[in-house]
Amino acid sequence: MYSHDLAELDLAELEQSLESMGHPRFHARQLYQWVHKRAVTDFAEMTDLGRELRASLAGAFRIVTPEVVRKEISSDGTTKFLLRLEDGHLIESVFIPDTPANTFCLSTQVGCAMKCGFCLTGKMGIIRNLTAGEIVGQVRVLTRELSMLQSRFNIVLMGMGEPLHNYDAVMKALRMLNDEHGLAVNPRRVTLSTVGVLPALERLATEPLMPNLAISLHATTEDQRDALVPINRKYGLKELLDACRRFPVKRRERITFEYVMLKDVNDTDEDARGLVRLLNGIKAKVNLLPLNEAAGIPYERPSDARVNRFAKIVADRGVTVSVRKSRGRDIRAACGQLITESARQKTPAQQLAAMLPIS
Ligand code: SF4
Numbered sequence: 001m002y003s004h005d006l007a008e009l010d011l012a013e014l015e016q017s018l019e020s021m022g023h024p025r026f027h028a029r030q031l032y033q034w035v036h037k038r039a040v041t042d043f044a045e046m047t048d049l050g051r052e053l054r055a056s057l058a059g060a061f062r063i064v065t066p067e068v069v070r071k072e073i074s075s076d077g078t079t080k081f082l083l084r085l086e087d088g089h090l091i092e093s094v095f096i097p098d099t100p101a102n103t104f105c106l107s108t109q110v111g112c113a114m115k116c117g118f119c120l121t122g123k124m125g126i127i128r129n130l131t132a133g134e135i136v137g138q139v140r141v142l143t144r145e146l147s148m149l150q151s152r153f154n155i156v157l158m159g160m161g162e163p164l165h166n167y168d169a170v171m172k173a174l175r176m177l178n179d180e181h182g183l184a185v186n187p188r189r190v191t192l193s194t195v196g197v198l199p200a201l202e203r204l205a206t207e208p209l210m211p212n213l214a215i216s217l218h219a220t221t222e223d224q225r226d227a228l229v230p231i232n233r234k235y236g237l238k239e240l241l242d243a244c245r246r247f248p249v250k251r252r253e254r255i256t257f258e259y260v261m262l263k264d265v266n267d268t269d270e271d272a273r274g275l276v277r278l279l280n281g282i283k284a285k286v287n288l289l290p291l292n293e294a295a296g297i298p299y300e301r302p303s304d305a306r307v308n309r310f311a312k313i314v315a316d317r318g319v320t321v322s323v324r325k326s327r328g329r330d331i332r333a334a335c336g337q338l339i340t341e342s343a344r345q346k347t348p349a350q351q352l353a354a355m356l357p358i359s
Contacts, residue, residue, distance in 0.1 A: 036182030109161025
């Protein structure tokens with residue numbers, strides 16, 4: 001009977017498993033390379049492993065990869081993958097090309113518990129966490145489907161779910177992706193986007209392998225954020241920004257603050273000035289995301305003039321700011337915020353991708 005999913009094991013776990021089966025540990029590196037560097041998941045194709053070992057492995061393990069249900073390609077090359085997990089749940093992963101780097105936007109949960117007021121995924125509630133293997137598996141699918149095993153890419157954890165609400169699996173996935181026997185993804189190429197689950201954020205600050213940080217801020221006062229991002233009632237704006245001030249940001253790097261702009265809610269001149277005041281003392285850049293209206297979302301998009309004025313106020317005070325711009329036909333993408341996208345807009349992940357390093 002098949003038992004363990006080999007794709008869930010990091011290299012150390014794989015070594016232990018092989019040893020406990022009576023096989024030399026060094027085969028673990030070969031196996032890890034096959035699965036994570038070459039995206040090969042059929043033991044029969046692992047030709048540098050002996051026939052007996054392959055048979056033994058095939059009897060003890062399965063190797064699970066999310067299955068592609070649907071692929072949609074937009075005119076700008078953004079490609080959304082609808083993926084089915086082994087238990088039948090669906091998630092989305094998105095490939096965002098040339099922004100200027102190639103970027104994978106990954107999901108970390110099925111649904112999301114955070115219930116942000118402007119987000120359709122939040123309305124789904126949380127169904128379950130993804131495992132580390134399922135997070136890494138999204139990369140395996142995308143590299144295979146897009147023939148990108150030899151290419152460099154950035155990763156944004158900005159699909160379905162709140163990454164810090166699934167801390168252990170997310171960090172294990174990042175370590176597995178970083179492993180030199182796998183894809184060796186540099187953490188500088190990974191950005192984790194969070195609403196601010198504070199204990200997890202404090203823990204992240206101590207990680208040896210640390211991704212770039214993006215904070216979904218969306219408000220400039222406690223009351224405003226309580227209404228838009230309910231976790232603020234537990235971990236308030238002030239505490240969140242204090243944690244950002246303490247967060248170890250490397251030289252020449254900054255924390256990205258995402259700000260969904262909602263007409264007559266958080267888009268005033270005073271909000272813009274308040275945002276700059278809040279970010280005082282933080283190495284910050286701001287990513288303004290004018291809302292794309294959707295059925296079921298009780299907010300409206302501000303006018304372009306309002307957005308531009310807001311951006312100018314922020315920029316004039318010395319904070320780097322970017323605004324999601326309209327561009328050619330697009331597809332809906334992964335995060336609940338993303339699936340509300342109209343056909344004419346860049347997704348938040350596309351916008352964030354454009355701000356990431358390319359080398
Ligand atoms: S915006 Fe992100 S964190 Fe908030 S409910 Fe949607 S998926 Fe969850």
